[in-house]
Amino acid sequence: MKTSALKRWSVICYTFVLIFSLSVWNEPQQAEAATSATVQSSSAGITADDPAPFIEPTVVNEHAGQKVLFDNTHGQTAGAADWVINGGFSDFAHGLADDGYYVKELRKTTPIIYDDLKDYNVLVIGEANIPYKASEQAALLKYVQNGGSIFFIADHYNADRNKNRWDASEVFNGYRRGAFDNPAKGMGEKESASAAMQDVESSDWLADNFGVRFRYNAIGDVTANQVVSPDESLGITEGVDTVAMHAGSTLAILDPHHAKGIVYLPQTDQVWSHAVDQGVYDGGGKAEGPFAAISKVGGGKAAFIGDSSPVEDATPKYLREDTGEPKTTYDGFKEQNDAGLLVNMVEWLSEKESYTSFDGKVTLDKPTSLHDFEQPENSTEPEPEPWAAPEPGYKWWDPSTFKPGSYGSDEEAANPVYSFVHQAELPGNEQVFKIRVAADNLAPLAAVDDLKVGLYLPGGEQIGKFSLDGKNWPSNYGYSSPFAMVSGATGHAARELYVKIKADKLGRANLRLKQGSKTLYTESVTVSNVPVEPLPGDGDGVIDLVDIKDARSGHIGDLFKVKGVISTEPGIFGAQGFYLQDDTGGIYVFQRQTGFHAGDKVAVTGKLDEFNGELELSSPVIQKQGTTGVPNGEVVNEINEANQGQIVTLKGVTIQDIQKADNYGSVELTAVKGGYSVLVRIDNRIGLDYDHFPYQNGNILNITGASSQFKGTYQLKPRGENDLEFADGKAPVTTATVTCDNLSGGSCLDHASVTLNAKDDMSGIEKLEFKLNGSEWTTYQSPVTLNASGTLLFGSTDKAGNVEETKTLNVTVTTVDFNVLEQWIDNASLKPKGLKRAFKAHLHLAERHQARAEAYGLNSKKGRKEWSLRNKILHHDLQKVMRLSNRHIDNESRHDLQLIFKHLINQ
Template sequence: MKKKWLRKWLQCVVASALTIATVMGIVPWMAADAHAEGYPHQVGLKLNAGNSAATAAASADLQKTAAPLTVSEAIAKGNNGEAVQVSGYIVGHATGSLTAKFQSPFSNDYNFLIADDPVEQNSAKLIDVQIPSGFRAQFGLQSNPGLIGERVNVAGTLAAYNNFSGLKGVSTIQLDDAEQPEPGEDPGEPGEGQPGEGQPGEGHPGNGGIPALPDGTGKKVLFDNAHAQTAGAADWIIDGAFSDFADGLRAAGFAVESLERTAPHQFDTPAITYSRLKDYDVFIIPEANIPFKAAEQDAIVQYVQDGGAVFFIADHYNADRNKNRWDSSEVFNGYRRGAYDNPAKGMSVEEATSPAMQDVISSDWLANQFGVRFRYNALGDVNATDIVAPSQAFGITAGVNAVAMHAGSTLAIIDPTKAKGIVYVPAGVPKWGNAVDSGVYNGGGRAEGPYAAIAKIGLGKAAFIGDSSPVEDATPKYVREENGARKKTYDGFMEVDDGVFLVQTVKWLAHDESYTSLSAVPGLVLDTPTALHAHEIPSASTEPAPEPWSVPAAGYKWYDPSTFKPGSYGSSQPPVVEPVYTFVHQSQLPSAQEFTIRLTADGLNPGQTATDLKVGIYLSGGEQIARFKNPDGTWSAYGYSPDFSLTANAQGYAYKDLTVQLKPNQAGAATLRLKVGSANVITKAVTIANVNAEPLPLTGRTLIHEAMGIAYATVYSQRLLSEAHLITGKAA
């Protein structure tokens, strides 16, 4: 009983502290955690400064809300983005995709699993709750393993998490038996100010407080998509593999747009101009792989000097995605490693004289203008956990414990009055496996230089990070421009505290501040310049390995979009569509009669033809047992059918009925296969029996459909026969 009373009292302490913080303006950075994950932040309590009864009133309002859902009710709704309140027992901790641990010790404080039954372990009956950083000290299971078995109410948004049914964007976590303290037990009064706090964006490091970052309301962000941000495996665009980042910014109130070149892309005129930037608060440049023209560099500097902000997102050295010998760190720095005297060194005459290389001039541009330089190192996989305190990082790092790196670089602080590091990798960090030199220059740690940094230039600002991995997500839009292959990207934005850090960085960038040098900020501890090696002097740098790192595909020219494959960004041709193939046949194949197998193809472009198709039926030992009727009535030999093709109608649908006969005396299990060229597209088990042949489509009979190798059953199959459509519904 005493333990229960103590827990209630502690919850009241936390509630009162949050009330004070909300009134005085220090909680907005907590809300940013939810925004950064790309989900709307649900505001649970609205408090008025100076109102001593605010906590009780808010609690009363909470009691008046609708009863929370059970876990099963929430799961039944699906991960539909709805804002809900759910009540359940804390039963464990998600350790990965549909994996969990139900007993301490637990590995971190980032999530807990809830269920309707306190001993439930069935993953289908669990909800994974994402714990924002502001709640981790009280509700994280690594810190509080005794919470197992406790009942909680959680308010958040229904969204899949670790492939469980999930709650994200969490705004409220409360133990189910929490009560307000009796009169006289209130451990704190709301409305009392805290040192160093003020309105959002106010406060400097000298006063010891955490500056609160204003949200993005009324602010506009522009993403560069004019410098090969979609080359190679990259797809760094707001409707592709940077969409989680864009959504996180929108959730924080920002308007998000993209800077595009006019098609067809010729690269002959500067894409970045002052007139195109001046109406935006922040300009984000993800991994530029085409070098900036001098006029573009000038436009960026003018924009920042006049109060704009730019965010440079780089990668490791030699991350040359379009194989033009320039990677993003070189583009940002302003010079190619080992080619300071000639930006087009090693290029063919056609490359060097192409519009993309005109007005490209070597200089130590980034260091001269912004006080930092991307190092040409290449670090391996690591979580950067050396985070500068929020009070020394303008509030950017509030709630940030780690930022992931998966093959990246660091920066060198050149001018500490302009630039400051805010995130560092640990000492002893490994090099990237494909690094062309030592990979790690100063042993890691702070000596390696910051992984992420900020700068104050004139009236404007800048930010820098040495890897795109924490920014990307797993939703690429385009195919590779070089060869048309599909891209594979990863869910970096959701890893550790990546999303929180990125969105808060943009919030700081978008906030106007009048000081023009970091040395003018009271109480801010300036960095010391990063120790550099002789080979890092721009004019003395050398290429440690031949470039480009790989020979471009035949016919591909990075500077000529007419050579880009269909479906890639910049190509004028639509992507080649891969159809979904489906077998339709009766449930048992007749052993002694001719019968029909239908192959359908859906999702084609109108008029598109799929070729080099063939079908076969074989036994477990590989013996082919089917032959197919030719158009002239003759039969093929036993084996795969003769090659055939399908041409789509106006709806992108095509089909072919194949008349089949099996070798005599067959019965039992066999395998039906579709090959497209040499690729096995559908491979499925079928059953042969002494049954009558049934015409297709059937009415009131069961057909077995096979879509890309996954079987499902229906009781009726018919598509408009005049167009050979196939639909599924109830028996007529």
């Protein structure tokens, strides 16, 4: 049975060799013809020992014989960077070749010396991530003083591609932020003793020699439109109106005689979302310092720009050296007037000129005003570095640890093999069946995203509808929605899709797999009117869904798939990371993809990692599955392992030891209650900082946030200023108002109405209850009526759970009848005494009329007559009471008798 069943399957694994070089030239044929370079595939394994690529000029012009060298010796391909002339800087390199320059890559394993540079007009350094040795700095300076020129391309602070604690701004400046006294600060013994760190010295090298310093700011997406005129930029800005910045830095002009800004940002508060400090230092504009600048030093020159985004293109060549995953770069060179500025800069740099300063050449800039923390010796590390732990086994200083397919590794990258698994003939006529997309030879735990599947006839007509869940189907026939796969430990990945084929479309068709717009694999299939058959098993290709609680208890390095709700806005704690929560627990997801928000329901497949003691899912593939509310914080007394990764709330805690946690205003405090003590860290990026912190030691607060830990210390991390509020520790207050006809003795005549009113100064009233004469507690909705004397108990509870102490109200009600009236007449101060006898006589007469009326029946003619006589007598006496002077009756007696007479008349 098993053998015959398998015969029904076409498990066809045509091999598609995906060239993972990713060295995609815009015009491959022309590119190869225009160069004599050995443009190699990354899968072949390329190291510094291989011949360096070069590009011959495509035209002969005034730049004939001029040569541009691109440094690739200092981590230019680390992490997501790919700043090489046959990769992510290829558009720039070809732009220079099209302008008459010869372009080559500098590739070597030993330190740079003057002889490496002397034959070139311009050296381009794209984001160096390994610090230059003192000897290399001396060679660079000698090169410039002798007439060479350098183009320094930096990026935002903390763009540390290889996680060695150095970013390009720090490398160029000559010192690490917060480590001016020790360039190897925080490094392990092997790391600091590595060849890469020998002869590395801290200095203010760029400022001392070129009159500029890269600021350690981190500004977001801004279009720089403050461009100096060409006559003030020595012609460099000719044709340049705007330049794009996508997370970058600016420079400080320190020596205006030798340095000048040429492109500035507008006024802006756009901070890079992962900035570790305020990001924007001086509100943009000129005060922020130039985005692009130039310098004249001796016989040579230098140029600077604070972001690699305007230089890069979308054709990375190598895989990541730390993970082996493909890189993603963008077409920045084609954006705004980026290309024009960059080529103009190289043209100016390549022209040898004898002047040694800008005096008399252009209007001199004013020096950029700096903050105290920008002085090298005063600088501090805003957050622990590196910004994330390096991948296990990866050592930035040791290329033997680099992943296959990355620059520096001599191992070939595996070429993925894609296939479809399906029954031998596909069921037609809109039957729902499943296919499986499979991939092999992937790197372990590697993600492949932006995949989609289509089914079409030889003429091109799309005849397939695809669903990722079997529930949601598109309205039109065409390619599936994009999806992703993550490989297991063996490099195998798989994903099953539901399919429906358009009615009456039987015969030959093509099943195609794409990644974006790129075709990965196409297979010829047959569509027939056959029944649906189940798919066979897939071994390790499908990762089972588990609860977050189970994922947290797994082994570090294992792959898990979980579902949950994003409970924190991505990015508030760095990168685009967020906390994820389901009914069983929570976990941090470290990732950099944008587009997700708190409240999104997502499925996450990622590797279980630990960073600074906190469990997280890293290198994730994330699929959004809907939206819902953000989880409410469960009330807890302490932060512990049981609630890690979850949103929790501390209720009514007293805050103590408020401290400034760093130079950028983050706050740490201790929250105590009932013997429990919790460290609360308030990151300045959530909108609160130390200088504007609205709370004081001793305040009682409710604090909500993500339960986390840092290096063994449990802590609570609020998500925003609304996560802190004054606690409502006071019970509400309820007042009772009695409404009735009050007799002088304090009792109510005939009946009383009691109105309850509860007030709470903070959280509001949750409920107000009363209990009358021992009855059950009842929710108060309207005034309570008492027709007899009684005892009313009442109290309220606020929304914070504070319960008011029960209050008691005794109400005396005097019933109205002739006996009561007679008693009041007896007790009244009436003078002369004959008045009492007269009133009582009339009272008895009225009482007899009432008795006769009741005997006849109040609705009978005689009854109504007798009742009328009764009321006439009472009304007569009421009028008499009102006419009596104070000499005959006191005011209290008059008041009481009037009320009683009126009530009797109105009965």
